[in-house]
Amino acid sequence: xxxxxxxxxxxLQAHRYWELIQVLxxxxxxxxxxxxxxxxxxxxxxxxxxxxxxxxxxxxxxSQYYDNSIPKYVLAVFTGLIILNFFSTSTMQGLSSVVGNxxxxxxxxxxxxxxxxxxxAANIFQFVVGALPLLVIVTLFTSGNILNVLALxxxxxxxxxxxxxxxxxxxxxxxxFRDLPYFYELLVxxxxxxxxxxxxxEILPEKIRPLLLLNPLLPVIESIRQIALxxxxxxxxxxxxxxxxGVVMLIIGWSFFRWxxxxxxxxx
Amino acid sequence: MTEAIQLxxxxxxxxxxxxFSYDLKKTVLSFIEGKYRAPSKRLTLDQVDFTxxxxxxxxxxxxxxxxxxxxxxxxxxxxxxxxxxVYVSGKIAPLIELGAGFDPDLSVRDNIIYYGVLLGFxxxxxxxxxxxxxxxxxxxxxxxxxxxxxxxxxxxxxxxxIATDVQPDILIxxxxxxxxxxxxxxxxxxxxxxxxxxxxxxxxxxxxxxxIEQSCERAIWLDHxxxxxxxxxxEAVNHYLNPVKENGSIV
Numbered sequence: 231x232x233x234x235x236x237x238x239x240x241x242l243q244a245h246r247y248w249e250l251i252q253v254l255x256x257x258x259x260x261x262x263x264x265x266x267x268x269x270x271x272x273x274x275x276x277x278x279x280x281x282x283x284x285x286x287x288x289x290x291x292x293s294q295y296y297d298n299s300i301p302k303y304v305l306a307v308f309t310g311l312i313i314l315n316f317f318s319t320s321t322m323q324g325l326s327s328v329v330g331n332x333x334x335x336x337x338x339x340x341x342x343x344x345x346x347x348x349x350x351a352a353n354i355f356q357f358v359v360g361a362l363p364l365l366v367i368v369t370l371f372t373s374g375n376i377l378n379v380l381a382l383x384x385x386x387x388x389x390x391x392x393x394x395x396x397x398x399x400x401x402x403x404x405x406x407f408r409d410l411p412y413f414y415e416l417l418v419x420x421x422x423x424x425x426x427x428x429x430x431x432e433i434l435p436e437k438i439r440p441l442l443l444l445n446p447l448l449p450v451i452e453s454i455r456q457i458a459l460x461x462x463x464x465x466x467x468x469x470x471x472x473x474x475x476g477v478v479m480l481i482i483g484w485s486f487f488r489w490x491x492x493x494x495x496x497x498x
Numbered sequence: 499m500t501e502a503i504q505l506x507x508x509x510x511x512x513x514x515x516x517x518f519s520y521d522l523k524k525t526v527l528s529f530i531e532g533k534y535r536a537p538s539k540r541l542t543l544d545q546v547d548f549t550x551x552x553x554x555x556x557x558x559x560x561x562x563x564x565x566x567x568x569x570x571x572x573x574x575x576x577x578x579x580x581x582x583x584v585y586v587s588g589k590i591a592p593l594i595e596l597g598a599g600f601d602p603d604l605s606v607r608d609n610i611i612y613y614g615v616l617l618g619f620x621x622x623x624x625x626x627x628x629x630x631x632x633x634x635x636x637x638x639x640x641x642x643x644x645x646x647x648x649x650x651x652x653x654x655x656x657x658x659x660i661a662t663d664v665q666p667d668i669l670i671x672x673x674x675x676x677x678x679x680x681x682x683x684x685x686x687x688x689x690x691x692x693x694x695x696x697x698x699x700x701x702x703x704x705x706x707x708x709x710i711e712q713s714c715e716r717a718i719w720l721d722h723x724x725x726x727x728x729x730x731x732x733e734a735v736n737h738y739l740n741p742v743k744e745n746g747s748i749v
Contacts, residue, residue, distance in 0.1 A: 246618065253615040261603050334599045338592070338616050339575040407522035495577055496513040497520075 247341065254348035255355060262352075270359045273319075277311040277361070284428040295430035305368060305459055310427030310451050312361040317393055317447055318418045320353040324397025325404050325414055332498030342491060346397040354390060369458040378457050381464035384473055385453035391476030392446055395483030402490040405497050421447065446475050501587070502668055502699040503550040503573060508582035510543040510572060510723075542568050543579070544723040550716075552588075552667075553697040557710035557731055559738050560720035566703045569720065570670050573701065588667025588699070589618070593658070600653065602646035606637055609645050613660050627663050634689075635659035636682070655682055662689055668699045707735045 263269030284307050289300050296302040327345035328335075335342060369378050404410045425447050431439065442448055449471035457464045514537075528534045542565050550556050558566050571577045572584060574592040599616055600609050610631050614624035632638045635655045640648060648656070669690070694700060694713075704710055710717055710731055717734035719727040727737045 245620075249615050249620055252621065253612045257601050257604060257608075257612055260608065261601065334616070336571075336576065338599050340616055403522075406520065407525065408520045409522050413522060492578065493513075 247344065250340065250344050251348050251351055254344065255352045258348065258352040259355065270356055273315075273356050273360050274364075277308060277315055280311055281308045288428055292428075292430055292433075295432055302459070306455060307428050309365065309368075309455055309458055310425070312357075312365070313389060313451050313454060314422060314425060314427055314447065316353060316357055316361075316389065317396075318422070320350050320393045321396045321400060322411075322414070322418065323353070324349045324393070325400040325411060327397070328401040328494065329404050329408075329498065335495065335498055342494060343398070343487060346401045346487075347394065350390065350394050350397055353393070365454075365458055372459055372461045373457075373463075374461075375463070378464055381457050381469065382454065384469045385450050385457070388453075388469075388472035388474075388476035389447075389450045391473075391480040392450065395476070395479030395481070398480075398483035398487040402487045402494075405490070405494050421445065425451065427451070446479055449475050500552050501549045501585070502552045502554070503587075503701070504583075504585040505546050505548055505573070506583040506585075508543055508546045508572060508579045508584060509541060510568060510577060511539040511580045512542045512568075513537045514540050542723050543572065545582070546720075546723070546725055547582075548718060548725060548728055550699060550701070552699055554716060555694065555700040555702070555714045557714035557717040557734070558701065558703045558720060559705075559707065559710060559717055559734060560726075564720045565723040566720055567672060568723075570672055570701065570703060574670060586668065589664075590668045590670060591617075591661050591664075591666035592670045593661055593672065600645045600657070603644055605642050605644055606632070606648070606656065607641045609656070610660055613657070614663075617661060619664070631656075631659045631663050634663070634685070651679065651682075658686055662693070665693060665696060666698060668701070669693050671700065671702045671704075707739070711735050 259270075263272075281304060285300065285304050289303050293300050293303050296306060324346045327349045328342060331345050334340070365382065366379055369382060370376075400410065400414055424442075425445055426434075426442070431442060434442070449468065453465070453468035453472040456462070456468050525534070546569065558569065560566050568577065570592065572579055573586060574590055575584075575586070576592075599613055601612060604612060607628055610628045611621055611624040614627070615621055619627075628641075632641055635652070635658070637648075637652060637656060640652070645653060645656075671690070700714075702710065702714060714731045716729065717731040718725055719734045719738045727734050
């Protein structure tokens with residue numbers, strides 16, 4: 231009987247968590263778009279403009295690495311950019327999510343982890359409505375296989391785990407280190423340059439290439455490009471790498487968050 | 499007597515404000531220079547131990563900084579005690595700094611749902627209750643206006659209306675009756691009176707000692723995070739006032 235009681239309690243808590251995520255995501259999206267549903271598509275403006283810009287500048291020079299095809303270069307840049315954008319916006323917003331709700335946490339009892347989670351959830355919603363349909367269309371077009379479309383969900387899940395883990399980590403750090411955004415922005419900028427998004431990884435010198443393995447975004451981008459753009463069946467090694475990287479980051483971030491959590495309330 | 503709230507040896511250590519480093523650059527540099535010190539902590543609640551039965555009205559008195567609000571936050575579950583146990587049975591309505599959780603950009607109606615869910619109600623419940631809350635807060639005309647366009651009095655009214663729309667088992671009052679204009683104050687008093695009579699457990703923090711003596715059966719005197727006295731309200735007030743008088747200052 232004790233066990234059934236514990237189960238109902240856990241169920242109640244899970245339900246409350248879910249309710250909280252819904253209102254927080256609604257609040258987040260409403261705040262961002264002020265009631266206009268089309269506002270979600272503004273999030274596509276950035277990757278589209280940047281793709282155009284990179285293509286205009288580097289397209290001709292790099293197209294030799296993409297079977298001498300500018301459209302292939304365009305698609306590679308675009309897929310890379312939507313993934314990078316998802317990562318940078320969700321983790322940058324995630325960073326301030328705990329501190330930004332500090333006043334609220336001092337008045338009402340709410341599970342603290344709800345804030346970074348709801349930020350990532352709001353970005354997932356935006357991604358699903360905005361960029362994902364484009365990615366699905368491209369995948370169908372190049373592979374003609376519904377299997378590839380379904381397989382997209384695995385590296386994307388890896389990406390979500392990765393963002394969640396990083397958000398947990400940086401939001402916890404930001405509680406004690408209020409100058410963190412400055413350093414984190416620098417880090418994200420470095421990552422933007424260090425990730426082969428607008429250039430092919432082949433142009434890197436041999437000596438530097440192993441360093442790419444340190445980049446947690448790379449397995450996700452490689453896997454999604456392979457599934458969406460190569461026209462071949464999904465490569466499970468790449469999918470595996472993307473998922474493992476995400477899970478590892480999630481475990482690190484969550485453990486750190488749990489470890490630091492007891493100190494949060496003194497500093498908010 | 500069934501207990502509504504039970505605190506066993508509750509202590510709470512908090513970091514002292516002036517030690518906050520808040521800065522990655524400074525922390526790293528102080529490590530390099532070997533000047534880094536672990537932040538110091540202060541005991542804000544010290545072995546607090548009491549039981550409050552269902553339906554009891556208890557006042558908490560004490561000087562500023564004696565830990566009264568901290569105690570309420572521990573009971574509400576906002577702060578976790580460093581040691582000891584807090585047992586609370588029933589639904590709490592913590593009326594601590596009303597309206598602090600609103601999102602200024604969302605409309606009043608959206609905020610009712612948002613704030614209600616934060617307080618532990620479901621979205622469905624809140625959608626149903628939205629109209630009666632707007633009605634009580636006298637804000638029907640503002641349902642679609644963003645909360646930032648309301649006056650501060652209106653915001654407190656909204657907060658009070660949401661937090662008290664349902665009969666709570668435990669009501670926590672932290673000097674909140676200074677809400678809104680006179681007519682709304684009367685309305686608040688009426689509603690609280692209704693809870694009061696409906697066998698709700700009430701915890702009241704106030705500097706208005708007369709009010710405490712009149713409305714509470716029991717009172718707890720907190721001093722530097724310790725329970726100095728626990729007993730009937732008038733005795734507690736006397737004990738609290740006496741040392742203050744002995745020190746030569748008049749309250």
